Amino acid sequence: MSIIRVERHAPLKRIGNVLREAKSVLVFVHVNIDGDTIGCAMAVTRLLRRLGKTAWIVLSSEVPAYLRFLCDDGNGEDVAAYCTEDPKRDLPELYADPDVCLAVDCSDERRFGKFTDLFFRGKTIAIDHHATNTGFASMNHVDDRSATGEIIYRLFRAMGETPAKAEAEALYTAIVTDTGRFQYGSVNAETLRITARLYDCGIDQQAITVNVYQSDRPEKVALHTRILNRLELLEGGRVVISTMPYSDLAETGATVDETEGVVEDLRNMKGVEVACFIRESKEGGVKVSLRSKQLLDVAAIAFENGGGGHLRASGFNAKTSLAEETEHMRRVLAAALENAPEA
Numbered sequence: 535m536s537i538i539r540v541e542r543h544a545p546l547k548r549i550g551n552v553l554r555e556a557k558s559v560l561v562f563v564h565v566n567i568d569g570d571t572i573g574c575a576m577a578v579t580r581l582l583r584r585l586g587k588t589a590w591i592v593l594s595s596e597v598p599a600y601l602r603f604l605c606d607d608g609n610g611e612d613v614a615a616y617c618t619e620d621p622k623r624d625l626p627e628l629y630a631d632p633d634v635c636l637a638v639d640c641s642d643e644r645r646f647g648k649f650t651d652l653f654f655r656g657k658t659i660a661i662d663h664h665a666t667n668t669g670f671a672s673m674n675h676v677d678d679r680s681a682t683g684e685i686i687y688r689l690f691r692a693m694g695e696t697p698a699k700a701e702a703e704a705l706y707t708a709i710v711t712d713t714g715r716f717q718y719g720s721v722n723a724e725t726l727r728i729t730a731r732l733y734d735c736g737i738d739q740q741a742i743t744v745n746v747y748q749s750d751r752p753e754k755v756a757l758h759t760r761i762l763n764r765l766e767l768l769e770g771g772r773v774v775i776s777t778m779p780y781s782d783l784a785e786t787g788a789t790v791d792e793t794e795g796v797v798e799d800l801r802n803m804k805g806v807e808v809a810c811f812i813r814e815s816k817e818g819g820v821k822v823s824l825r826s827k828q829l830l831d832v833a834a835i836a837f838e839n840g841g842g843g844h845l846r847a848s849g850f851n852a853k854t855s856l857a858e859e860t861e862h863m864r865r866v867l868a869a870a871l872e873n874a875p876e877a
């Protein structure tokens with residue numbers, strides 16, 4: 535009988551030692567890339583290269599336009615200098631035999647998209663903050679913090695490293711995006727202490743704000759206008775649902791990552807407890823995003839439907855049609871509200 539040892543709370547110091555001993559590291563991000571996953575990946579990749587390692591980020595989906603500045607070394611947004619979408623072609627030796635495969639902000643191995651098999655070729659490490667994390671790596675460090683960016687900062691410190699400016703900016707981006715600009719209940723004094731340390735590293739917070747929050751394309755605004763126009767209030771205004779047929783993208787010229795932020799806008803309405811955004815996928819089927827305000831555990835709802843996430847922010851994919859899933863979610867959310875605790 536073989537014993538597979540899985541560690542859920544591997545100390546960051548030991549993870550740091552494994553990274554220090556490695557010659558090559560592949561860093562894995564989750565599909566539907568957000569600021570936390572790519573911010574962590576860029577911070578750690580920059581650090582590893584600074585320490586003389588070969589380090590690359592494996593992309594299973596595109597880096598959204600608003601996050602590409604993280605790969606800018608003063609010569610433009612050079613994603614290809616840090617990331618590969620085809621490691622077999624671009625990094626044949628590393629593809630065949632990586633020392634370490636490190637996943638950041640990924641709750642399970644399905645989050646790598648098509649690269650699940652590649653991940654398990656190296657010594658596997660996962661650093662994550664999702665309560666629904668399955669402990670899929672051989673060394674896992676799962677900590678219920680506001681952003682995986684907080685944990686990666688702590689990894690730097692455990693390794694005795696102070697983030698360089700670009701590394702600190704990547705970590706700040708991870709934290710500011712995953713906390714909804716420091717608004718979520720997951721934010722605490724430690725989040726702000728770590729953020730203060732990142733300021734001490736010389737980050738250009740204004741430049742990050744412009745890149746992340748003040749660079750929307752007109753096509754994105756047109757897409758959000760459509761989605762918001764389609765919203766439906768249910769359960770006395772406590773539930774809001776909106777949808778996006780895949781054809782919206784071609785008709786507005788927007789890209790799929792430009793749906794970012796719309797479900798939070800839906801939740802912003804007074805009286806809404808839970809917001810649900812359902813979009814058609816290119817491959818068929820739908821992606822459902824859920825955000826709650828104060829009462830509902832949307833991680834549980836997502837988990838029951840094969841997805842995962844956080845107490846107030848979660849999602850899942852389904853093979854249903856847009857109309858079927860909308861009807862399904864009307865029922866699921868009405869029932870969940872009925873069982874929710876009182877405000």
Ligand SMILES: [Mn+2]
Pocket residue numbers: 570571639663681682712
């Ligand atoms: Mn995250």
